[in-house]
Amino acid sequence: MRAPTDPSRWADLGPRAASAAVMVIVGTAAVVAGGVWFQMVTVFVTAVMIWELWTMIEPQGPTRGMLLAALVASVLSGQLALQEKLGPRPLPPRGGLRRRDPEAGTGHLLRLRAGRAGGGLGPRDLPPRLRLLLAPLADRRRRRDRRGRLLRRAADRGPQVLATREPQEDLVRHHIRLGGRRHRRARLRCLRTGRAVHRPPLGSSVHGLAMGRHRRIGAQAAHGGQGLLGPDPGAWRPLRPLRRHAGRVPLHARRDRRPGRPGGGPVRRVTILGATGSVGQSTIDLIARRPEDFAVEAVTGAGNLDLLAHDARRLGARLAVTAREECYAGLRDRLAGTGIEVAAGPSAVAEAAARPADWTMNAIVGAAGLLPGLEAIRRGGTLALANKETLVAAGRLVMATAETAGATILPVDSEHSAVFQALRGEDGREVERLILTASGGAFRDWSLDRLADATVEEASSHPNWAMGQRITIDSASMFNKALEVIEAHELFGLPASAIEVLIHPESLVHALVGFRDGALMAHLGAPDMRHAIGYALNHPTRAPLPVERLDLAAIGRLTFRAPEPDRYPALALAWRVLEEGGVMGAAFNAAKEVALDAFLARSIRFTDMASVVSRTLDRLSGDTTLPILGPDSAMPGLEDVLEADRIARRRAAEVVERMRE
Ligand SMILES: NC(=O)C1=CN([C@@H]2O[C@H](COP(=O)(O)OP(=O)(O)OC[C@H]3O[C@@H](n4cnc5c(N)ncnc54)[C@H](OP(=O)(O)O)[C@@H]3O)[C@@H](O)[C@H]2O)C=CC1
Ligand SMILES: CC(=O)[C@@H](O)[C@H](O)COP(=O)(O)O
Numbered sequence: 001m002r003a004p005t006d007p008s009r010w011a012d013l014g015p016r017a018a019s020a021a022v023m024v025i026v027g028t029a030a031v032v033a034g035g036v037w038f039q040m041v042t043v044f045v046t047a048v049m050i051w052e053l054w055t056m057i058e059p060q061g062p063t064r065g066m067l068l069a070a071l072v073a074s075v076l077s078g079q080l081a082l083q084e085k086l087g088p089r090p091l092p093p094r095g096g097l098r099r100r101d102p103e104a105g106t107g108h109l110l111r112l113r114a115g116r117a118g119g120g121l122g123p124r125d126l127p128p129r130l131r132l133l134l135a136p137l138a139d140r141r142r143r144r145d146r147r148g149r150l151l152r153r154a155a156d157r158g159p160q161v162l163a164t165r166e167p168q169e170d171l172v173r174h175h176i177r178l179g180g181r182r183h184r185r186a187r188l189r190c191l192r193t194g195r196a197v198h199r200p201p202l203g204s205s206v207h208g209l210a211m212g213r214h215r216r217i218g219a220q221a222a223h224g225g226q227g228l229l230g231p232d233p234g235a236w237r238p239l240r241p242l243r244r245h246a247g248r249v250p251l252h253a254r255r256d257r258r259p260g261r262p263g264g265g266p267v268r269r270v271t272i273l274g275a276t277g278s279v280g281q282s283t284i285d286l287i288a289r290r291p292e293d294f295a296v297e298a299v300t301g302a303g304n305l306d307l308l309a310h311d312a313r314r315l316g317a318r319l320a321v322t323a324r325e326e327c328y329a330g331l332r333d334r335l336a337g338t339g340i341e342v343a344a345g346p347s348a349v350a351e352a353a354a355r356p357a358d359w360t361m362n363a364i365v366g367a368a369g370l371l372p373g374l375e376a377i378r379r380g381g382t383l384a385l386a387n388k389e390t391l392v393a394a395g396r397l398v399m400a401t402a403e404t405a406g407a408t409i410l411p412v413d414s415e416h417s418a419v420f421q422a423l424r425g426e427d428g429r430e431v432e433r434l435i436l437t438a439s440g441g442a443f444r445d446w447s448l449d450r451l452a453d454a455t456v457e458e459a460s461s462h463p464n465w466a467m468g469q470r471i472t473i474d475s476a477s478m479f480n481k482a483l484e485v486i487e488a489h490e491l492f493g494l495p496a497s498a499i500e501v502l503i504h505p506e507s508l509v510h511a512l513v514g515f516r517d518g519a520l521m522a523h524l525g526a527p528d529m530r531h532a533i534g535y536a537l538n539h540p541t542r543a544p545l546p547v548e549r550l551d552l553a554a555i556g557r558l559t560f561r562a563p564e565p566d567r568y569p570a571l572a573l574a575w576r577v578l579e580e581g582g583v584m585g586a587a588f589n590a591a592k593e594v595a596l597d598a599f600l601a602r603s604i605r606f607t608d609m610a611s612v613v614s615r616t617l618d619r620l621s622g623d624t625t626l627p628i629l630g631p632d633s634a635m636p637g638l639e640d641v642l643e644a645d646r647i648a649r650r651r652a653a654e655v656v657e658r659m660r661e
């Protein structure tokens with residue numbers, strides 16, 4: 001026994017201090033690891049500390065007794081406190097996890113924490129300073145389990161959290177990628193959480209909105225507490241087993257190789273269909289501003305070869321496609337020596353859409369966008385959908401295909417993006433009505449008797465928006481809004497009677513959502529498509545966008561009025577089409593395209609367009625050769641849609657011919 005004053009009892013102070021330091025490091029690592037590791041190491045370190053102190057103090061006497069008692073008491077109370085901290089943590093309320101944590105920045109720490117459904121001490125439970133010190137450790141851990149984290153989260157988390165955290169398709173896709181039991185478990189979990197969705201029947205109540213079809217239009221959907229998803233870079237990874245081309249490097253491997261990426265997030269591979277058009281160019285504008293974030297797989301266009309080649313070069317696209325077969329040589333020559341693949345023809349456009357990409361913009365104009373859009377959906381990625389004709393012609397088929405493929409559709413049409421944003425965090429069952437705003441188009445202030453003489457040039461000038469010629473003329477005739485009513489019905493699953501149109505000449509309020517308590521949620525923004533495109537590009541986060549900020553004081557007032565039926569006869573056709581159901585949307589769009597072509601060719605007058613479409617619908621309503629009509633009819637297949645499109649074009653052309661006689 002050494003005397004208290006014996007200096008030899010402190011002789012091994014150095015090694016003891018070193019072992020204490022090791023303990024501190026181990027303890028810190030355990031804190032970062034959290035959960036059961038933390039508890040085990042805490043107990044172990046405490047035991048070693050008691051032992052160390054035991055050997056250092058006088059075995060007899062009051063000092064030792066008091067110290068031991070104090071230690072035991074503090075260890076016990078510490079354990080109790082920890083138990084409280086580590087015990088089963090109640091799951092956050094619906095939507096809680098989806099709120100972006102302002103401290104989390106990229107949100108990954110939030111997910112680390114969320115992954116432990118049974119509780120556990122995570123980095124975010126630490127004081128901020130300590131968290132800062134431990135950041136490198138946490139970073140390493142994050143990198144290590146980047147791929148597996150989503151899977152663990154899916155398996156660990158309770159159903160509510162699954163339902164609220166991220167779109168089911170992401171989970172399922174990640175499970176598909178790794179295959180096996182986890183995939184099946186996730187699918188079962190999706191089913192249990194009610195996330196296996198069915199299309200509400202046409203004309204069903206607004207409850208249809210909560211039934212999940214709208215969920216296909218993105219992660220945020222209008223299901224109870226489905227909005228405000230936290231940022232989730234994982235969703236941008238390759239989503240399905242990729243159709244690899246021989247010798248190609250997997251996307252995730254390629255994107256991590258990009259040198260000097262400031263953000264550190266994954267590079268997203270994007271494809272832009274209709275790249276040379278108005279929406280396509282706005283998309284490229286946004287993508288070109290962040291070259292470190294995007295890699296371009298394919299760009300497609302039709303006749304504008306100079307612009308297509310220019311953008312393919314500057315974006316470093318792998319593939320450039322013109323929809324016109326006869327333009328192949330022209331595009332090939334323009335891209336000679338660049339290494340960019342070149343292809344031509346409608347099927348090449350569809351093949352471009354089928355190539356692996358995390359995000360695809362469909363900005364093709366007209367029914368030509370349907371097949372490439374379907375290809376992109378079948379591939380199972382995210383489709384930013386500007387091409388409204390896709391949904392008008394084949395809404396049910398498109399949504400069902402997205403459901404099956406696990407694809408996400410994000411609306412880009414400004415009104416639908418506005419609705420989508422206004423629904424963020426809302427319960428779709430509480431939605432009463434949607435109000436789409438319309439500028440009124442080029443002739444909103446013309447006297448009615450002048451309309452018949454309106455020229456193509458006059459109709460091609462929009463009061464607020466800079467857009468392609470076809471949609472601009474459709475705005476003037478209000479066919480554009482008719483298409484949008486059908487588009488809204490298909491996207492959000494609301495009955496036709498719950499969709500309204502309001503003239504709003506300023507084009508600053510893009511849409512409003514009315515709830516059952518009478519509240520109206522409006523979305524406002526400058527008339528700039530980069531708003532809606534940017535929202536789809538950055539979804540589920542919001543990133544800064546180079547768009548004008550509204551100065552409401554300077555604007556002063558916003559005006560609204562009901563659309564005049566005499567001025568806009570095309571508008572009412574939307575409700576007729578929805579009532580008739582089946583393939584009538586495809587027929588309506590096709591007839592409208594024929595009428596517009598005839599007006600552009602100066603074969604018919606501006607006011608004739610609505611007559612051509614209305615008469616075509618009259619003829620088709622009684623046409624038994626037209627496949628599948630009626631609101632309760634089965635879902636039309638692709639062949640039915642294409643057949644309806646062909647028949648309607650023939651009939652509309654006949655109506656045009658008769659009108660010219
Ligand atoms: N412009 C806008 O602000 C908005 C547009 N939309 C919708 O977005 C879509 C695009 O509109 P917008 O950008 O104005 O149209 P544009 O006419 O400006 O551009 C259309 C694009 O599609 C290409 N294209 C034309 N014909 C074909 C074809 N047969 N096959 C494949 N590609 C083809 C064009 O190629 P090329 O130019 O080389 O001939 C061009 O790249 C439309 O469905 C429109 O209704 C929705 C909301 C707003
Ligand atoms: C930008 C956009 O989404 C267009 O569809 C726009 O809405 C057209 O303007 P109108 O409101 O005149 O149809």
Ligand SMILES: [Mn+2]
Nearest residue numbers: 413414415484
């Ligand atoms: Mn629109």
